[in-house]
Amino acid sequence: MLANQLNISDELISKCIHCGLCLPTCPTYNLTYNEQSSPRGRIQMMKNVFENTSTISEQFVDEMNFCLDCQACQTACPAGVKYGSLVEEARNLISLNKKEKTFYKISKSIFLNKIIASTYKLKLFSKLLYYFQKLFSNKYFYSTIFKIFENLNLSKLNLLPKINFRPFDETIDEYLPSYGKARFDVIFPYGCIMNVAFSEINSDTVEVLRKAGCNVLIPKNQTCCGSLHFHNGEKEGARELAIQNIKQFNNFKFDYIIQNSAGCGAMMKHYNELFSGDSEYFEIVNLFSKKVKDFSEFLYEINYEPPTINNNQTVTYHDACHLIHSQLITNEPRYIISKTNKNTYIELNEASWCCGSAGIYNVTHTEDSLKILDRKMDNIEKTYADIVIASNPGCLLQIQYGIKKRNLNIKAMHLATYLNQIQ
Amino acid sequence: MISKAVTKEVISIIGKENYFDSPEDKLSYSYDATPIIKQTPHGIVKPINVEQISKLVKLANEAKFSIVARGSGSGLSGGSIPVEDSIVLLTPHWNKILEFDKENLTLLVEPGVITSNIHSFVEREGLFYPPDPGSMAISTIGGNVAENSGGLRGLKYGVTKNYILGLEVVLPNGNIIFTGNKNMKDVAGYNLKDQFIGSEGTLGIFTKILLKLIPKPDHVKTLVVYFDNKINAAKSVSQIISSKILPCTIEFMDKTTLQCIESYSKLGLLTNKESMLLIELDGHKIVVEEDINKVKVICEQNNSSNIIIAENELKAIKLKLARRVAFSSLARIKPTTILEDVSVPRSELPVILEKIEEISKQQNVMIGNFGHAGDGNLHPTILTDEKNESELKRAQIAFDSILNETIRIGGSITGEHGTGLVKKQFLKKMVGEPAIETMQKIKSVLDPNGVLNPGKIFSLKPKCEGPLPHRQEQISNFLLQGAWL
Numbered sequence: 001m002l003a004n005q006l007n008i009s010d011e012l013i014s015k016c017i018h019c020g021l022c023l024p025t026c027p028t029y030n031l032t033y034n035e036q037s038s039p040r041g042r043i044q045m046m047k048n049v050f051e052n053t054s055t056i057s058e059q060f061v062d063e064m065n066f067c068l069d070c071q072a073c074q075t076a077c078p079a080g081v082k083y084g085s086l087v088e089e090a091r092n093l094i095s096l097n098k099k100e101k102t103f104y105k106i107s108k109s110i111f112l113n114k115i116i117a118s119t120y121k122l123k124l125f126s127k128l129l130y131y132f133q134k135l136f137s138n139k140y141f142y143s144t145i146f147k148i149f150e151n152l153n154l155s156k157l158n159l160l161p162k163i164n165f166r167p168f169d170e171t172i173d174e175y176l177p178s179y180g181k182a183r184f185d186v187i188f189p190y191g192c193i194m195n196v197a198f199s200e201i202n203s204d205t206v207e208v209l210r211k212a213g214c215n216v217l218i219p220k221n222q223t224c225c226g227s228l229h230f231h232n233g234e235k236e237g238a239r240e241l242a243i244q245n246i247k248q249f250n251n252f253k254f255d256y257i258i259q260n261s262a263g264c265g266a267m268m269k270h271y272n273e274l275f276s277g278d279s280e281y282f283e284i285v286n287l288f289s290k291k292v293k294d295f296s297e298f299l300y301e302i303n304y305e306p307p308t309i310n311n312n313q314t315v316t317y318h319d320a321c322h323l324i325h326s327q328l329i330t331n332e333p334r335y336i337i338s339k340t341n342k343n344t345y346i347e348l349n350e351a352s353w354c355c356g357s358a359g360i361y362n363v364t365h366t367e368d369s370l371k372i373l374d375r376k377m378d379n380i381e382k383t384y385a386d387i388v389i390a391s392n393p394g395c396l397l398q399i400q401y402g403i404k405k406r407n408l409n410i411k412a413m414h415l416a417t418y419l420n421q422i423q
Numbered sequence: 424m425i426s427k428a429v430t431k432e433v434i435s436i437i438g439k440e441n442y443f444d445s446p447e448d449k450l451s452y453s454y455d456a457t458p459i460i461k462q463t464p465h466g467i468v469k470p471i472n473v474e475q476i477s478k479l480v481k482l483a484n485e486a487k488f489s490i491v492a493r494g495s496g497s498g499l500s501g502g503s504i505p506v507e508d509s510i511v512l513l514t515p516h517w518n519k520i521l522e523f524d525k526e527n528l529t530l531l532v533e534p535g536v537i538t539s540n541i542h543s544f545v546e547r548e549g550l551f552y553p554p555d556p557g558s559m560a561i562s563t564i565g566g567n568v569a570e571n572s573g574g575l576r577g578l579k580y581g582v583t584k585n586y587i588l589g590l591e592v593v594l595p596n597g598n599i600i601f602t603g604n605k606n607m608k609d610v611a612g613y614n615l616k617d618q619f620i621g622s623e624g625t626l627g628i629f630t631k632i633l634l635k636l637i638p639k640p641d642h643v644k645t646l647v648v649y650f651d652n653k654i655n656a657a658k659s660v661s662q663i664i665s666s667k668i669l670p671c672t673i674e675f676m677d678k679t680t681l682q683c684i685e686s687y688s689k690l691g692l693l694t695n696k697e698s699m700l701l702i703e704l705d706g707h708k709i710v711v712e713e714d715i716n717k718v719k720v721i722c723e724q725n726n727s728s729n730i731i732i733a734e735n736e737l738k739a740i741k742l743k744l745a746r747r748v749a750f751s752s753l754a755r756i757k758p759t760t761i762l763e764d765v766s767v768p769r770s771e772l773p774v775i776l777e778k779i780e781e782i783s784k785q786q787n788v789m790i791g792n793f794g795h796a797g798d799g800n801l802h803p804t805i806l807t808d809e810k811n812e813s814e815l816k817r818a819q820i821a822f823d824s825i826l827n828e829t830i831r832i833g834g835s836i837t838g839e840h841g842t843g844l845v846k847k848q849f850l851k852k853m854v855g856e857p858a859i860e861t862m863q864k865i866k867s868v869l870d871p872n873g874v875l876n877p878g879k880i881f882s883l884k885p886k887c888e889g890p891l892p893h894r895q896e897q898i899s900n901f902l903l904q905g906a907w908l
Contacts, residue, residue, distance in 0.1 A: 041451035079754035
């Protein structure tokens with residue numbers, strides 16, 4: 001039964017020669033030191049499940065969901081094993097066979113299928129959340145609530161993004177011309193969570209793009225890229241969202257699609273994985289994906305001259321997993337940052353180690369996620385930097401939470417915000 | 424079979440939270456980095472102190488089960504693959520550096536410390552722990568001692584055993600000893616410590632390791648030399664050595680390996696060249712610069728096609744990193760990589776290289792060749808697919824021929840990976856019957872019940888073949904897979 005549900009080839013899984021070179025890069029292995037929680041161990045389990053020699057047990061489900069899908073192992077693997085595709089396939093299989101844990105299933109189905117997938121519902125939900133957060137920022141109310149639910153772990157609430165009063169797309173025009181001579185027509189996907197919770201970053205991105213010679217198109221009625229669905233085993237849901245976006249964007253004439261969120265960029269670049277063997281869409285999807293560029297990648301490729309600043313502010317950079325491991329983007333953001341202010345860039349130790357945010361991981365596995373964050377925060381503290389830059393909203397939230405918890409005097413910001421504040 | 428009652432006793436020693444035996448758990452510890460061979464254990468334990476280990480070993484003697492110690496499971500000779508009816512004993516969580524003695528230049532560590540963490544720790548202090556096995560990013564120091572691992576710097580600095588001052592060992596009878604100490608000179612009694620180094624988990628379980636450190640060389644220079652044929656590269660190596668120059672590293676890579684490494688690391692290696700030498704010299708700046716020039720002249724005399732000096736330390740580190748993962752990157756070509764670990768006297772390097780090429784052609788199997796040419800330790804890697812039975816058979820013949828040829832010219836069947844399971848059938852041929860008998864006697868005296876990693880290195884007779892595969896279906900399965908036995 002399982003075999004015909006599988007969308008990956010035998011070759012993909014037999015590539016692993018179990019040499020173990022992935023182990024030191026795996027955040028979950030380094031939490032437990034258990035082989036079961038390592039990429040090598042998980043691949044062996046998947047192999048047995050895919051080949052039908054094992055069933056989908058509770059432990060299998062736990063280990064697949066314990067994985068952050070940060071794909072650091074994929075970068076480390078000399079043999080070229082595509083671990084990301086394997087774990088996503090395993091999660092899809094778990095979902096198809098209805099083996100998910102009830103809590104995970106319910107929260108996933110409400111969050112992914114009901115809320116995120118629909119722009120209207122997401123906005124409605126955000127509005128509620130906005131007032132809720134407003135209420136909570138009221139100290140008197142917070143302390144009363146805290147007393148009532150003393151045993152409840154309210155710190156989780158701080159991991160939620162702070163909702164904007166008005167979503168980004170309602171504050172901006174569909175077409176924004178370049179400030180100087182226009183060199184490119186680019187589409188800017190404003191995202192789902194980014195749209196309701198990070199509208200400043202979106203505005204900053206658009207501003208920098210316009211200054212860099214881009215006419216920016218922001219199509220209405222776009223939707224979530226589907227990455228949260230895909231990474232959580234909802235392949236079908238991801239496909240639907242992908243089709244909706246592709247159709248919508250292809251109504252326009254454009255050179256590139258510029259992503260400012262690492263996870264969404266990685267998803268859009270790999271849309272073809274959702275459509276393998278689909279004759280209707282495969283070609284269209286491939287053409288579409290080729291036009292997707294990360295914000296920093298694009299600026300680097302067009303030889304963008306960033307604004308310069310001369311002060312003693314020190315800056316460090318955290319690699320978002322979906323930039324470095326999925327999109328192999330490492331030098332580009334560093335190059336741009338170090339050009340803005342000479343001699344003040346500090347390399348972060350273990351910069352490519354996951355921060356523990358990992359999509360909705362910090363909500364589904366809060367405790368583990370915070371342990372992983374601790375390691376990141378230790379390294380950030382040691383840089384004594386004034387600013388830490390990350391190019392993914394999830395990482396920013398997570399690191400901001402870490403900064404708040406430790407009461408540090410560091411600002412975490414997106415590359416776009418950093419560049420725009422200099423200008 | 425380990426009975427339910429015995430399992431209960433194991434749990435009562437170790438604690439319920441540190442005992443694992445679900446099918447997934449067992450599967451996850453059924454292999455190490457060795458190709459093809461697999462065996463599931465009865466259970467897995469994560470002890471939290473040395474007393475637990477001692478009690479467990481004593482129980483194993485009474486209840487007749489075996490214990491297989493395991494670090495990260497990155498070994499390549501099957502040393503940490505479970506045997507039948509065995510409990511796997513994990514050490515990776517024992518990863519603390521216990522004492523750094525600046526005055527005596529020693530470091531006391533737990534067995535689960537990752538080798539490269541030792542490097543970064545001591546190098547911050549201006550000190551040096553030279554052994555650097557290819558898998559040092561994940562290998563544990565306990566595993567290194569058990570296998571007496573080598574590495575890239577073996578040529579100048581020797582191997583793990585040259586840096587072990589002392590060991591805390593749980594003996595096969597459960598007693599705990601500390602053998603060795605911080606003294607540079609010590610000849611009190613038999614040299615017990617060295618007996619345990621390289622014993623592959625068959626004579627004791629290490630719980631503390633005392634390392635010797637040396638000052639870190641102040642200047643390092645790395646160069647890459649390409650050749651249009653392998654033999655010229657090998658000749659250069661022999662001449663460098665005979666000219667009394669002692670680089671810390673001379674690594675050899677053939678075209679196949681170069682291509683695989685390049686496709687992983689994207690360092691801009693010249694993949695159209697037949698072979699490459701990666702040479703590193705360290706020491707005082709003036710001496711290093713002088714020697715580099717001499718090395719260049721020797722290579723040029725041997726018709727090298729390109730000589731490139733690494734422009735900075737970062738590039739040199741990347742080059743070495745790429746070399747370290749050579750074995751794994753060869754898996755890009757074919758799914759099963761069978762790795763040799765032959766070691767020959769350095770003067771014989773051109774001979775063995777030519778022979779390997781000949782064998783590869785004869786048996787029509789693909790061989791990627793690389794290794795620590797400077798110390799004569801080569802890793803010809805047969806690239807095959809374990810699902811292709813006929814090719815696997817030819818691979819087996821090639822593997823055997825290379826080993827036989829090595830023995831013929833006075834080489835060793837294993838330079839640094841250990842005998843374990845994969846080389847055990849060749850051991851007698853290499854060391855001779857009386858030597859094997861002596862080894863077996865040592866084993867039976869220290870471990871009369873065969874509780875620690877039995878069946879590795881050699882089998883004990885007449886007791887039995889150890890709890891290795893003995894059922895007919897398992898043996899035939901083994902034979903089908905290529906049969907190393």
